[in-house]
Amino acid sequence: MTLLNPTLRQPERDDFVPALSATQPDNQLNLSDFSDFFQASQAISHQQKNSVYRLRHKVYCEELNFEPPRPSGLEQDEFDRRALHCSLADASSGEVAGTVRLIHCEQEPGPLPIEQYFAGRFTAPNLMPACFPRQQVCEISRLAVAAKFRRRIKDAAAKDLPALSSSSRPFNRYIAIGLYLMATAMCLEKGYYHGFVTIEPSLARILQRIGINFNQIGEAIDFNGKRAPYYLDARQVVTNLQPEYRELMQRLSSQLLTEPQEVASSRQLLSNTDLKWAIA
Template identity: 90%
Template sequence: MTLLNPTLRQPEQNAFVPAISAEKPANELNLSDFSAYFQASQAISHHEKNKVFRLRHKVYCEELNFEPPRPSGLEQDDFDRRALHCSLADAQSGEIAGTVRLIHCEQEPGPLPIEKYFAGRFTAPHLSPACFPRQHVCEISRLAVAAQFRRRIKDTAAKDLPALSSSSRPFNRFIAIGLYLMATAMCLEKGYYHGFVTIEPSLARILQRIGINFNQIGEAIDFNGKRAPYYLDAREVVANLLPEYRDLMQRLSGQLLTEPELVASSRQMTTNTDLQWAIA
């Protein structure tokens, strides 16, 4: 089993290290049971990727109308060629509940989407992608949660946000959080330490409550609703996460980073591997 790199180096001296929220989950659910309901995996094969693209089409093209419908029923773009695709599937049915991708520059050092849409708009230029080695940057994007696994939630300082949960199954509310934790695990494993994301500021605040601390590097713009660019150092997430979410990240990464030939067996049980989360 391939696990997270235990030799992570210290964040840069000038890296942003915000305070974390001490807020606990709003319920008494044991997050260690999450992996009994949902299984994390990478989409490697053509068939697996098409399942991801089909879910994205359903959410982005048919439900939210963020993208034009495709005759193929698959939502794809040029960035998918240099992206890692992750998904969470219902443990019983195998149906994909959510997906997220990491666009990287390891083989192709082209611009990230955030550099395209926020060119000349960065208010913290020292934290823009251009300031870091291209092989260590990535962008987390195209997060999508299937309609049947979500409902709307409210942030006290914002309007309704897209679905992080469903009342029918208690752990559905953690799907989007799980996807961000999976993306961070992949960042650490691949050495894409400098992560970027374009999301609603209110969603950034929700994620900051559990210790996924974003640094806003530009003003919000109208881009399928109000979206702002954010930076995070993936290595700091490990130290800042609330303990129950750190444990969830460990469990999800144990599934996500399992060698392909072991995936089938790993999906039959919850990993009990005690990962070593080290900040050198």
């Protein structure tokens, strides 16, 4: 399987991660139903990865101007080749609603982005990436949510905006949280127990309220707004999560770790081919 990766840059706008203001799911909203409206999956094939890169380009290059536009319409960097990518897609249309990545050091023990941006700025020397086995560290980044799914409910009636399903709309607020839960699930699955991320301190506090306990390991710097480095022990998340979010994480994890049909078919084809050669 293959999956995610990181980015330090997240917008100042409060509509980029609209889900994260809620410490509890809305009244009469069963958060476990989220996985009925949004499908979690890994971006493994070339086509799947391009869908992720295309969404990142729309968000980071066209909307937020954090990165220069690319002629290809695909936002990529040097860390993507050693990253796991995943996405959340609208279950009814298949449209990618959000994505996130995990940069790891399993095959290539090079530095993480956080080590480059915060070199000499870490204030918790016992929680730096260099303190842990290299194959167990990763960085979560490049979280992006499509504008269609970020916009506020009050804007949904605007004539120049595409309509959203009224049944799935309440869950749009939880897409960003879902992506962080997916990233954590992949950390556990792959054994990347020591996760790092660069986000706004206010966002870290909101995530801590639901049980994703980031530890700040350096001072905030001015990087598309104030951003600080954080450490996360993925093994502690399941225990600390509020029950509603723990169940959601389990559902999303089961979707992520289910082998896509096309991959399973290809594997079976290869197996049959090997068998024919063995018989011959």
